[in-house]
Amino acid sequence: MIVTGHTSSGGHTDPPQGQQKAASIRDVAQAAGVSYQTVSRVINGHPNVREETRLRVEAAIQALGFRRNATALALASGVTRSVTVLTSNTVLYGYAATLQGLEEASRAAGYPLGVRVVTPEDDLDRTIASAADTGGGLVVIGFDRLGAAALDRVPAHVPCAAVVEAPPPGLTPDRPAVWADDREAARAATEHLLSLGHETVHYVAIPTSTGTRRSAGPRAEGWRQALRAAGVTPPTPSGKGWDAQAGYEAGKKLGRNPDVTAILCGNDDLALGVLRALHHAGRRVPEDVSVIGFDDAPHSGFVTPSLSTVRMDFHALGHTAFGLLRAQLDTGHQPPATTPAEPVLVLRESSGPRHA
Amino acid sequence: MIVTGHTSSGGHTDPPQGQQKAASIRDVAQAAGVSYQTVSRVINGHPNVREETRLRVEAAIQALGFRRNATALALASGVTRSVTVLTSNTVLYGYAATLQGLEEASRAAGYPLGVRVVTPEDDLDRTIASAADTGGGLVVIGFDRLGAAALDRVPAHVPCAAVVEAPPPGLTPDRPAVWADDREAARAATEHLLSLGHETVHYVAIPTSTGTRRSAGPRAEGWRQALRAAGVTPPTPSGKGWDAQAGYEAGKKLGRNPDVTAILCGNDDLALGVLRALHHAGRRVPEDVSVIGFDDAPHSGFVTPSLSTVRMDFHALGHTAFGLLRAQLDTGHQPPATTPAEPVLVLRESSGPRHA
DNA sequence: GCGAGGATTGTGACCGGTCACAATGAGGGC
DNA sequence: GCCCTCATTGTGACCGGTCACAATCCTCGC
Structure with missing residues (x-):
């Protein structure tokens, strides 16, 4: 294995500051000769903006390569559209496939997906807390003891869905969850x-x-x-x-x-x-x-x-779990009642009739 | 597969507002009878805070269960400690193992890890842009054409390290990269x-x-x-x-x-x-x-x-790639020159001398 | 020709932290 | 006893968006 990289920046000439900051809505506003609020309206597709103004702002956005700052958006609006998966493993097939399903679903919905592995060594509560701090919600894969323990310790106020091994024993589960039969x-x-x-x-x-x-x-x-x-x-x-x-x-x-x-x-x-x-x-x-x-x-x-x-349809498990979390994040709560695929017995060469 | 969840909130009584917002440093400041800036100093371990004041603030932090808001931190400080991995696959062993290495390294360093799969269907530039918007940096797994294409299109101003199949043909690669031999x-x-x-x-x-x-x-x-x-x-x-x-x-x-x-x-x-x-x-x-x-x-x-x-030591690949990105994020740039493990030939039963 | 009301746009405050700088208090040298 | 310095604390502005509300413009009906 070999490593390489550029050897310092030494070559740039034009701008005194090599790294020019990204344009903000105020920059765009100035360029378009409007107020920042108008830019905000254009970005969000607000109906009451004059056509000509809209075009001017859009041109400025193009020209400056403006992209809305996700951090500021999250802070101001108070909503973070993101999901973090908590799992004890990412490589074992069942886990990896569930993760894949979650990724697909989150991608389709435009949610960033985070992954954090929980280990017996690390402090569970710290891990959970830092994952929750990212904002958005959690999906916990609770196929094993460690995952189940993590699920138990997720604070009540954190939006969270779970993929579990089996239906929770209690009658009313406190968390939305999916499982295969x-x-x-x-x-x-x-x-x-x-x-x-x-x-x-x-x-x-x-x-x-x-x-x-x-x-x-x-x-x-x-x-x-x-x-x-x-x-x-x-x-x-x-x-x-x-x-x-x-x-x-x-x-x-x-x-x-x-x-x-x-x-x-x-x-x-x-x-x-x-x-x-x-x-x-x-x-x-x-x-x-x-x-x-x-x-x-x-x-x-x-x-x-x-x-x-x-x-086992781990994919569906992932998709459904994402749906559960999203419902919780978007509306108040209550999960959509999906009817997913049942496990299927696949018979190949390793099983057969008993030979006396 | 079966789905379940709590049936609406209908049972809460005490607080008029079910969801009480998390405490901010201003809340803590008020509780401790100091200014918000002093709280900030305590959080960040600033030396010039009187011992007694520090204790008072720490007590308030405990009492209110204060956690520093990651979004606000990122916005104010301008730094986002996070990594997003761009890959075309998460399940194939090489990819999954590299991902695992990246996760370990990011976890050890306290960086959140994001994962985004790139597909031929989705618009590459949009995918990259939204991943970059998350803040922090990118690690692109460029083992295949799709991954390599993604790497090519990462805008120059986005901090990014790559795990690639082979050394770039040009003399000076524009991006820090790792590969196995x-x-x-x-x-x-x-x-x-x-x-x-x-x-x-x-x-x-x-x-x-x-x-x-x-x-x-x-x-x-x-x-x-x-x-x-x-x-x-x-x-x-x-x-x-x-x-x-x-x-x-x-x-x-x-x-x-x-x-x-x-x-x-x-x-x-x-x-x-x-x-x-x-x-x-x-x-x-x-x-x-x-x-x-x-x-x-x-x-x-x-x-x-x-x-x-x-x-192949995919783990090491992941660790090193994270190191490259981190160096870029923390300092200006220039990657640490690691000397990682070479591939090892593992001989088992499927190979042997030719039988004429 | 004038007022009502909707369309369009702008201003101020805020989200929850950070930074820069000012203000206060206490200790030390003369 | 006075001044200077440093330790400690507070105030204001800012990051880049959003929201709430105010201000202006235009068009229409009478």
Whole structure:
């Protein structure tokens, strides 16, 4: 990696001040021979401005390259059209895709988008406060404990929407929130595996937003419910992380047990690790063991065996969350009741009927 | 996916105005019985304030929950400590990792970070202008044509640093920029494959920032140079995209040709697609064909066969780019000359000696 | 020819901080 | 005891827009 840059400004000649300040509405007013207020009216498309005056002002705006100062606008009007996303991660597929949806929606609406990562090291309250200071509103991605903790600590007076792992337990949530139906999706995936003849389904968990137990969270719940409904006692879930390495370690143990014939994973990265571990253990997929992931990351269809998974519409999550925040920012509150897409089970090569 | 939110405010009683405005320094001044300027001095840690006064003011600040208004600060002081990243993508590994590096660096420095995606649909100049209006500076990720185009159109007066694919062709770049040594990395990877006994190395290209030809860009260059140095005429590169699907299509063709025994790919996603296509074509990796990717995405070590690749330090790229921008924002200009990490060839299962 | 009323434009204050400078008070040297 | 200096504090103007209101102009109806 290499770095470069211009070597000082040393070459300019004309203006004594190299950096001439941007034109203000007063400059434009002077150039057009009107008052600053008239310029303001032209900028804002106020109806009562004489056509000729408007043209003159517009010409001056063009000539001076005037752009309305966003900072001054925010200060004077008291409104800041901007969104800051608070998240513990930006690279994991679910997070990245949600972020992408948020960016798209904010761009379409003309809102600047900020991103701030929360970490266990930094002081949560300080991070939140500085994000809130930016003005505008917050969207918190609360897929994990850290994100959920951040959401809890957002002061009540800050406009804020949340993307969460599961519906809040209380009846009336104090914050507008969106979530996907993870529980149902996990149940469907588990039922599918059972229907293929597998006697039980093992679960490799992702960390959840509520509690540290691996049996917590909607995906684990759906899995457990499906097993119970089939009269099967759920085995102990494994997994201690989000990434392929964690999946590999969980898979190593599961691979040693010949009774294991079906594994549901909390995300596709974990599934990849599990696949790898099974391969090392000499177990074939899907002949010996079926594996289903979660999220449908972009590469999941291209690994071998290609990964059966549950496709989640993170994009829609992002769009909807932005809508919730915007409604809060623009009007008083009350969110638009969207009816977004349900998760979809995508069957590929990594799952199949049990071979006795 | 399900949506919820609070149903109107209907329950508040106490304050006539539900939303009481945040305290200003004048409020604090009144509460502490001093002038607003004294409050300002306390906030900014000015030395000449009597200890007793300082304590009184600090108590008032606590009591009123005062936080300095970032907008007013920016307007009055004229400086906006913030960075906006302009990029054509946020999800592809290289981009996402660079973004992560930028976020870390900006967070450490206390700068808010904005993200704006540029698309072929939106008007580039408008996008840039609105990003610049936010104040602060810009970091443009110019890995592809769109990003490079955006960089070209950033007005000269806007503080801006760039992360680019390759060093600018001109002698003195007009903008501070960072890049990794892709050419050298591609050369090393190609040389490695040649040293394994492969007679030639095929290249599946990523789109580049300069021109549409697949033979353009530093990775292609390094590959070509290595072949030429070995007295081999470079075959025509293939590839038309960034993702695994594009790799799959390129791989399908290459797989049909029994002479192909070594393939270098412009990134790991492409390599995954190539791997998949080779699998479908009945060619074994690495016995029949060696494949090397680029970037070392997180899952690349966990697919089977695990992917040999070139690890790029995108993180460092992000950190350095932020440093360049910050230097420009703080002082006049001139960037710190860092000596960052070189790319590393990571050898895994997908590459090996040629089997005649 | 004059007043009413809308169209058009201008003035002053303000948003919440900062800066520059003035005013006050206290300590030290003579 | 007087003057000077420095520490401490306050006042006014300003950043670049907005809002509220006042002032002027024009046109119309009678």
